[in-house]
Amino acid sequence: MIKTKGYATHDSNAKFAEWEFERRDVGPHDILIDIEYAGICHSDIHTARGEWDAMMPTMYPLVPGHEIVGRVSQIGNAVTKFKVGDVAGIGCFVDSCRECTPCVDGFEQFCYKGAAYTYSGTYMDRETPTYGGYSDKYVVDENYALKVTSDGDLAGVAPLMCAGITTYSPLRRFGVGPGQNVGIVGLGGLGHMAVKLAVAMGANVTVFSTSPSKEEDAKKLGAHNFVVTSDPENLTPLTGTFNFILDTVSADHDVNMYIGLLGIRGTMVVVGVPPNPNVIHSFGLIFGNKTLAGSLIGGIAETQEMLDFCAEHNIKSDVEVIKPDYIETAYDRTVKADVRYRFVIDMKNA
Numbered sequence: 223m224i225k226t227k228g229y230a231t232h233d234s235n236a237k238f239a240e241w242e243f244e245r246r247d248v249g250p251h252d253i254l255i256d257i258e259y260a261g262i263c264h265s266d267i268h269t270a271r272g273e274w275d276a277m278m279p280t281m282y283p284l285v286p287g288h289e290i291v292g293r294v295s296q297i298g299n300a301v302t303k304f305k306v307g308d309v310a311g312i313g314c315f316v317d318s319c320r321e322c323t324p325c326v327d328g329f330e331q332f333c334y335k336g337a338a339y340t341y342s343g344t345y346m347d348r349e350t351p352t353y354g355g356y357s358d359k360y361v362v363d364e365n366y367a368l369k370v371t372s373d374g375d376l377a378g379v380a381p382l383m384c385a386g387i388t389t390y391s392p393l394r395r396f397g398v399g400p401g402q403n404v405g406i407v408g409l410g411g412l413g414h415m416a417v418k419l420a421v422a423m424g425a426n427v428t429v430f431s432t433s434p435s436k437e438e439d440a441k442k443l444g445a446h447n448f449v450v451t452s453d454p455e456n457l458t459p460l461t462g463t464f465n466f467i468l469d470t471v472s473a474d475h476d477v478n479m480y481i482g483l484l485g486i487r488g489t490m491v492v493v494g495v496p497p498n499p500n501v502i503h504s505f506g507l508i509f510g511n512k513t514l515a516g517s518l519i520g521g522i523a524e525t526q527e528m529l530d531f532c533a534e535h536n537i538k539s540d541v542e543v544i545k546p547d548y549i550e551t552a553y554d555r556t557v558k559a560d561v562r563y564r565f566v567i568d569m570k571n572a
């Protein structure tokens with residue numbers, strides 16, 4: 223077994239402290255990653271604080287982190303994709319059954335047997351708990367690791383593993399490209415990635431936000447237009463003008479307002495999970511043959527495609543790098559949306 227230093231919380235108070243645990247030895251198909259950076263995703267906070275217990279009970283001790291990037295330091299004798307020294311990433315899951323229809327079709331995140339989530343889950347033996355990236359090492363099957371070819375600093379690469387693929391997948395699935403009007407609702411960790419990606423895909427991008435203070439940032443990220451949504455009057459002239467809208471907001475808000483902005487056969491995708499259900503007016507969808515859809519991360523092949531796209535277009539997340547002793551403060555600030563745009567823990571020097 224491999225001794226690993228992690229940062230764990232032992233209950234829903236989410237107080238983090240150093241905690242030592244063991245990873246499995248490197249098997250024939252495994253690689254050992256020396257973790258350099260782990261992003262803080264909002265899911266980490268919900269899980270650490272037990273806020274999703276009704277659906278997915280948190281397994282304590284919890285070492286969160288599913289936006290992982292580091293360097294390969296050891297490989298199993300059957301490994302073909304990686305060599306020692308390569309940069310590798312891990313996203314939201316580290317294994318799946320590999321046999322069911324979703325697994326075969328490249329949607330491992332929807333494995334019928336339940337994927338092995340990177341933390342607060344179990345491996346496919348359904349016994350061994352998984353511990354995430356707030357740690358110095360991870361042993362993972364090479365088929366569930368991602369290759370990173372981006373140049374330079376890796377801190378901004380970590381959030382691509384969740385925030386990147388969460389936004390890339392729906393943009394690709396609905397064919398976002400040049401000449402299209404694309405709206406991004408919310409400019410947080412997800413929204414800022416969506417803006418960069420949609421701009422790189424050639425779309426004309428509008429950011430919808432409740433905070434006028436974010437206009438300057440939106441433009442810096444490449445957005446062409448910025449609309450403050452607190453005054454509904456600002457939306458009226460845009461009725462029926464969008465091909466595609468990606469809604470990244472996790473606070474309660476009226477989805478119908480955005481459906482009205484879609485043109486004929488337009489599509490809106492939700493990736494945020496507000497606390498209360500939305501009431502959808504069917505007329506808004508029927509008139510114009512509009513589509514309302516959802517999306518959850520992406521499979522391994524598509525995540526690799528996203529990383530390659532980001533390397534080619536020099537896209538990274540805007541990050542604030544922190545030390546592990548700042549995790550609790552970073553959680554509080556993330557909840558208050560006081561981060562531009564992702565906290566990343568420096569595990570290299572932890």
Ligand SMILES: [Zn+2]
Nearest residue numbers: 263265384385
């Ligand atoms: Zn995440």
Ligand SMILES: [Zn+2]
Nearest residue numbers: 319322325333
């Ligand atoms: Zn499966």
